[in-house]
Amino acid sequence: MARARSSQPRSAVMTDVARLAGVSHQTVSRVLNDHTKVRPETRERVLEAMRQLDYQPNSAARTLVTKRSNTLGIVTFDSTLFGPASMVYGIEQAARAAGYFVSIASINALGRRTVLDAINRLREQSVEGIVAIVPKDSAAEALDAVPAGISLVGVGIGHTSGVPMVGVDNTAGAATATRHLLALGHTTVHHIAGPAGWPEARERRAGWREALAEAGAPEPEALDGDWSSRSGYEAGRRLAADRSVTAVFCANDHMALGLLRALHEAGRRVPEEVSVVGFDDIPEAPFMIPPLTTVQQDFGEVGRRSMQLLVELATGDRPHGQILLTPTLQVRDSTRDLR
Amino acid sequence: MARARSSQPRSAVMTDVARLAGVSHQTVSRVLNDHTKVRPETRERVLEAMRQLDYQPNSAARTLVTKRSNTLGIVTFDSTLFGPASMVYGIEQAARAAGYFVSIASINALGRRTVLDAINRLREQSVEGIVAIVPKDSAAEALDAVPAGISLVGVGIGHTSGVPMVGVDNTAGAATATRHLLALGHTTVHHIAGPAGWPEARERRAGWREALAEAGAPEPEALDGDWSSRSGYEAGRRLAADRSVTAVFCANDHMALGLLRALHEAGRRVPEEVSVVGFDDIPEAPFMIPPLTTVQQDFGEVGRRSMQLLVELATGDRPHGQILLTPTLQVRDSTRDLR
DNA sequence: GCCCATAGTGTTAACGCTCACATCGGGTGT
DNA sequence: ACACCCGATGTGAGCGTTAACACTATGGGC
Structure with a gap:
């Protein structure tokens, strides 16, 4: 061209x-x-x-002599999903504010190979730093194989790899959601979990167990989902059949949407008979039937912190930082006091 | 850094x-x-x-001598929304396949100034072409002010500006949706429209009117929304109060979600009493209550065509192309034959 | 009246690469 | 045996910028 x-x-x-x-x-x-x-x-x-x-x-000439490209790279998995899309947006805004251009490399599968390929593509462009949004263990591990000398920050990648990272405290968020349900008078809380091998799924599940344990509540077996509304719907059909189920914490809002439909079809009323909590606070959450109580993350802040970490990394201030942001519970109408 | x-x-x-x-x-x-x-x-x-x-x-050195940056720019409005996010993704994939890097400049408001700023940011990086996702008249008009000599393609920008563009045939999609409702036996179809000044809103409204006119159906006054679920909900409350309303076509799925909730709250059953059709086919659509009949767009194709247009533009084959993709109706459970 | 600091400007040499051209062998055709 | 071609490699210039340094006025301090 x-x-x-x-x-x-x-x-x-x-x-x-x-x-x-x-x-x-x-x-x-x-x-x-x-x-x-x-x-x-x-x-x-x-x-x-x-x-x-x-x-x-001519930016090329300038870059050649100054050795500074003023460009940051973002590696992201399926930027169509609400989470990654929001993070990309947050990072882009923060990067621009800091005077950087942003180059993107999206991947359509989370594997070691795809991640490394994307990073290399970015390296070819001589970016000055990379933010990787690869929320799966196998992909996050690949980050350890990235040659030192290039500033790299992971976002939402858990503690799987040694790479500096910023993320949301999923465990705390999940525990808060579960405690909220418990405080409403439910004897226990069921859980529709995210897929194995995803740090966020693991951490949310851990937070749920933690809150259950600390309240001395029995721990029902968690149902496995894959983040999709469909999987939430399928898990929901099983949950709906069990009259003892009165509270469910879903690892994300999309699964909660599926659950809500399954409960509706089974004639189980929310929140009168069953309370539901999600995670993410997608834009649709306030308009579900009923409006969904969920855990909200501050993606703008995630972007800003990633930038900050990248800068600290480059100046050598903090070799292995980990930044954890605390999410907040948004109480809406899908949960109600039992008593 | x-x-x-x-x-x-x-x-x-x-x-x-x-x-x-x-x-x-x-x-x-x-x-x-x-x-x-x-x-x-x-x-x-x-x-x-x-x-x-x-x-x-060293990419800078290479660019300096070859005068080719191998980079494409994307200007996008709020890449958090499903539509823009999907287009960015589609464009990125297509660009990569064509051997280009992709640089992003997102804007948080659709105005002449913001758009021009974003384009300048991209020009500073000497991108070889720009795809602008700016679905609002005032922003699209700004594209005409971009100096010639830089390849520019608009996406989803309607016919407001003289810039080559690729988009979905909103009029056809809306007409198809409306005809579907009419064919089900509804005497007329109500419409919750998108905000004024948005080409997509205007075109979808036009398609709706067109289908109504061709069937000789009366044209109810359209209600104004702003794409948000909230606005769909508010319009829905008014519609729900009117027992003569049996079919509603929403300019997007988010408003349809709000409408669904309003109907549900008013005790009006979908699809038994009221049929609803949306536009976009967001991932949640199949899991709404009930699963939403909607108009689906092929964002991957939009991306590929943008690339194609950009290349043709550079080689001078086709100075003012316009590519229109036909969307397809996804029939689910929110519409049902009246008879 | 001289010196030296300093504001304002110019000159030259990189930066790391590709392009155009030069060079240098050994076949091949007659 | 000579010219010629072609495969394989090297040489030198130049892309547009910034950095380092050199230079020229001007003016204040003594």
Whole structure:
């Protein structure tokens, strides 16, 4: 994809601006980089020349000599999902605020190979740092194989790898959700879990068990989901058949949506008969039937913290940081006091 | 964010590889660019040297001399929403397949200024082409102000601007949805529209009117939404109060979700008393109560076509293309034959 | 009246790569 | 045996920028 059309006058470079302004190219460079030591009147002449020629600095030349690309890379898994999409957005905003461009490499399967490929693609572009959103053990492990010397931060990758990371405290969030249900008078809480091999699934399950144990409540067997509404629906059909089930904590909102439908079909009313809590707070949550109580994560903050960690990493301040953000419970209408 | 740590041995460049392999830097370059005319044995020696030194070609230097950055830019509005997120994903995949890197510039408000800023940010990175996802008139108009000479394609931007674009045939999709409802025996179809100033909202409304007119059905006044579930809910409360309403076409799935809840609260059963159709086919659609009949768009195809258009644009084949993809109706359980 | 600091500007040399061209052997045709 | 071609490699220049340093006025301190 070369410049449109073939023989247009090649675009202006620094020397052209210099000639037009009657100065040396170095003075142009100084104006461009906000050096002091340029007479205001000269600066104005240069700026005018730039405007006239529609001058656009050549980023490649600049990068070549400064050795700084001002670009960050993001590796992300299926950026269509709400979680990853929100994180990408948060990171992009934070990166821009910090003066970086953002380059993206998305992968459609979470494997060691795909992750490493994506990282290499980013390295070819000489990014100055990489944020990897690869929320699965097998993929997160791949991060350990990334050569040192390139700043790398994992997001939502659990403690599987030694890579610095920022994430949400899933265990705490899940425990809060479960405690909320327990405090409502339920004797125990059932759980529809995420798939094995996903740190977030494991941590949420752990938080659920923890809260159950600390309340001395019996621990029912968790049902396995795969994050999809379908899996939530299927698990829900089984749960709906069991009249002793009065409270369910779902590892994410999509599964909660499926559960809600299964309960509805089985004629079990929410929240009168069964209380439901999700995790993520997707935009649809407040409009489910009934509006879903769920655990909310601050994705904007995740983005900002990733940036911060990346910078600290580069300056060598904190070699192996781990940042954990505490999510908050959004109580809506899918949970109600039993008494 | 400089390379981590300060005094590490600067990374290997082409000359280092050449020296180690006992050839000239030019031969290394030839190996790198898959030129023929390199003896297999020499090539092997060079590759081995690269491996040994962990050589990474300097993209800035290459870009400087070839004048090709191999990078495409995407301007997108709130990439958290399902539509934009899916398009970004589709475009990224297609771009990668075509050998391009992808740089992202997201904006949080759709205005002339924000769009132009984002495009400039991308220009600074000397991208070879830009795909703009700015589905609002005021933002799309800004695209006309972009200097020629840079390949630009709009996605989902309607016919507001003269910029080449690819999009979904919203009018056709809406007409299909409305006809489906009419064919079910409904005397007319109500409409919850998207906000004014959005091409997609306008086109979907037009398709709805068109189908109504062609069937000779009366045209009820459309209700105004803003794409959010909340607005769908509010419009839904009004619709639910009117017993004559038996069929509703929503301009997107999120509003349909809100509508579904409003109908449910008012005790109006879907699909027995009221049929509902949405637009987008978000992943949650099959698990709403009841599973939502909706219009599905092929975002992967949108991505591929954008790429294709960008390439044609650069080679000058087709100065002002417009590509329209036909969406398909997904019939589920929220619509049912009246008779 | 001289010196030296300093503001303002110019000159030159990289940065790491690709392109165009030069070179150097050994076949091949006549 | 000579010219010629072609495969395989090397040499030198140049892409557009910034960094380092050099230079020229101007002005204040003594």
